[in-house]
Amino acid sequence: MDDSIARLTEEALRFRDAREWARFHTRKDLALGLAIEAGELGELFLWRTEAEVDAALAEPRYRERVREELADVALFLLYLAHRTGTDLAAAVREKLVKNDAKYPVEKARGTARKYDEL
Ligand SMILES: [Mg+2]
CATH class of the missing domain: 1.10.287.1080 (MazG-like)
Structure with missing residues (x-):
């Protein structure tokens, strides 16, 4: 299915x-x-x-x-x-790209801080 x-x-x-x-x-x-x-x-x-x-x-x-x-x-x-x-799939993928830019791995790893506090 x-x-x-x-x-x-x-x-x-x-x-x-x-x-x-x-x-x-x-x-x-x-x-x-x-x-x-x-x-x-x-x-x-x-x-x-x-x-x-x-x-x-x-x-x-x-x-x-x-x-x-x-x-x-x-x-x-x-x-x-x-x-x-x-287009929900496209919207989710685009949001992940935006979030990737807002929360770069090197700054965001292991912290729950908001993007403007990284
Ligand atoms: Mg219910």
């Missing part, structure tokens, strides 16, 4: 169109949905230490919840990229 972003977007759009939901997919609502789903994902990690997250991820039910929230985030991201005419 082809899991490319284009193929996943096609599948998501087929799902949306079969339900005639395109009219609800305004850019504003897709952006809000993305933020809400990211919040639901964050809630699974809230107040847990890394060790606690490790332990929780050993439980199939928790791992499945993380998987589902990641998928919810990805679906809203795909829909929003489509609705804004954004």
